[in-house]
Amino acid sequence: MSERIAIIGGGKIGEALLAGLINAGKPVKDLVVVERSTTRAAEIADDYGVRVTQDGRDAAESAQVVFLAVKPDAVESVLRDLARADDDGETERITVSLVAGIPTSRYEAALPAGSPVIRVMPNTPMLVNEAMSAISGGRYADEEQVEVAVRLMESVGRVMVVPEKQMDAVTAISGSGPAYFFLLVEALTDAGVGLGLTRAQALELATQTIKGAGALLSESGATPVELRAAVTSPGGTTAAALREFERYGLRHAVNEAARAAAEFSKQAARRVDVEGSRAGISTAAERAEDDH
Ligand SMILES: NC(=O)C1=CN([C@@H]2O[C@H](COP(=O)(O)OP(=O)(O)OC[C@H]3O[C@@H](n4cnc5c(N)ncnc54)[C@H](OP(=O)(O)O)[C@@H]3O)[C@@H](O)[C@H]2O)C=CC1
Numbered sequence: 001m002s003e004r005i006a007i008i009g010g011g012k013i014g015e016a017l018l019a020g021l022i023n024a025g026k027p028v029k030d031l032v033v034v035e036r037s038t039t040r041a042a043e044i045a046d047d048y049g050v051r052v053t054q055d056g057r058d059a060a061e062s063a064q065v066v067f068l069a070v071k072p073d074a075v076e077s078v079l080r081d082l083a084r085a086d087d088d089g090e091t092e093r094i095t096v097s098l099v100a101g102i103p104t105s106r107y108e109a110a111l112p113a114g115s116p117v118i119r120v121m122p123n124t125p126m127l128v129n130e131a132m133s134a135i136s137g138g139r140y141a142d143e144e145q146v147e148v149a150v151r152l153m154e155s156v157g158r159v160m161v162v163p164e165k166q167m168d169a170v171t172a173i174s175g176s177g178p179a180y181f182f183l184l185v186e187a188l189t190d191a192g193v194g195l196g197l198t199r200a201q202a203l204e205l206a207t208q209t210i211k212g213a214g215a216l217l218s219e220s221g222a223t224p225v226e227l228r229a230a231v232t233s234p235g236g237t238t239a240a241a242l243r244e245f246e247r248y249g250l251r252h253a254v255n256e257a258a259r260a261a262a263e264f265s266k267q268a269a270r271r272v273d274v275e276g277s278r279a280g281i282s283t284a285a286e287r288a289e290d291d292h
């Protein structure tokens with residue numbers, strides 16, 4: 001892992017990537033973070049001892065791999081900086097976007113012709129090197145460049161290479177997924193309190209249970225159906241609980257939730273255009289058209 005890396009956006013996922021890479025042994029001298037909020041920039045510099053700047057162009061010029069970890073509506077302004085960044089004349093800079101919903105074609109249209117762009121959908125367990133990341137190469141990213149992204153993301157968890165058309169679905173399952181499980185833990189903890197446990201007891205019971213269930217699922221080779229059956233003693237407590245989950249439509253709720261997330265991801269580029277045009281900001285595609 002010898003590349004110099006810039007992370008643009010030091011929010012939740014930018015920090016998770018930074019922490020994951022450092023945990024995995026990446027020297028801080030090879031990392032730079034671009035963060036526009038001064039309070040946040042100071043926090044990151046203090047916590048990780050890494051260089052933090054507000055100058056995206058300068059950071060990009062010092063890096064071989066640039067990760068974008070800003071919200072979709074900030075992508076266009078970041079791309080304006082990246083498009084003006086000179087390369088080092090040796091290696092072609094790789095742009096890796098962690099942004100939900102914005103296709104690689106948007107970046108390719110704004111960056112110098114033929115720039116390699118890779119799209120990654122990680123998740124926050126990257127903070128503890130347990131990420132699930134999906135990766136798609138854009139049209140100008142060759143195998144070696146995709147391999148660089150795979151290797152970097154493998155240092156912070158598991159990786160699945162997928163066609164870009166699956167990215168909205170991936171975002172709905174593993175990108176947003178940790179939040180679904182945290183919600184379940186919250187609800188289970190509240191239920192425990194309702195049954196007379198202290199909040200601390202209930203949270204510890206629920207947390208170790210989700211951790212143990214996850215480990216069992218990933219290590220046993222058994223399916224979730226088999227593992228659930230093994231917990232469900234005939235005529236017992238689990239069957240009584242599962243009956244209520246089915247009665248209140250848990251599967252239906254999960255299906256609808258995932259569909260809503262995927263649809264939201266699919267509409268991201270359009271939403272950014274609508275919000276941008278309301279604010280009088282032209283998109284890269286529009287600017288390219290104006291130039292002709
Ligand atoms: N959170 C998650 O679990 C996941 C998030 N993602 C993707 O990651 C991206 C970031 O999400 P998240 O980390 O949650 O969001 P955050 O709001 O926590 O982080 C974004 C950060 O980028 C900063 N920022 C905005 N514009 C710029 C700029 N031009 N230059 C430098 N910094 C800038 C923001 O500052 P300010 O607050 O001042 O705007 C903020 O600190 C999103 O596109 C999301 O889709 C992907 C997978 C999982």
Ligand SMILES: O=C(O)[C@@H]1CCC=N1
Pocket residue numbers: 100171175176
């Ligand atoms: O909520 C979001 O939009 C981001 C993308 C996936 C997880 N968090």
